[in-house]
Amino acid sequence: MRRVLTVDLDTGWKLHPQVALRPEPFGALLYHFGTRKLSFLKNRTIVEIVRALPDHPDARTAIRAAGIDEAQVDTYARALATLADSKMIVPGASAA
Numbered sequence: 293m294r295r296v297l298t299v300d301l302d303t304g305w306k307l308h309p310q311v312a313l314r315p316e317p318f319g320a321l322l323y324h325f326g327t328r329k330l331s332f333l334k335n336r337t338i339v340e341i342v343r344a345l346p347d348h349p350d351a352r353t354a355i356r357a358a359g360i361d362e363a364q365v366d367t368y369a370r371a372l373a374t375l376a377d378s379k380m381i382v383p384g385a386s387a388a
Contacts, residue, residue, distance in 0.1 A: 297373035301352040301365075305345045305372065306384030313342065322380050331380055338371050346384060 299305075307313060310326040320339040322331040333339045341351075341358050348354040355368050375381045 297377050299373040299376045302350045304384050305351050305381045308379055308382045311380050329378055
């Protein structure tokens with residue numbers, strides 16, 4: 293059975309303090325120095341959203357600021373849920 297990941301879009305998020313984001317031509321690499329996990333972000337829009345998370349009061353606002361229409365929000369929410377599940381992003385203080 294496939295596990296369904298969710299993320300609270302009404303919560304503020306940020307990169308885990310032990311995660312480095314390195315821009316690449318295809319998008320970006322995320323490396324967690326604590327878990328030694330490596331994630332590839334192959335979509336520049338999700339890279340933009342992840343970078344902007346600390347600048348917004350919640351993930352939903354960060355997604356909207358990236359120009360994502362309502363029909364695509366679930367796609368980006370699933371991507372953020374995967375990053376949260378792997379501890380690449382963690383709940384953080386909102387920018388508000």
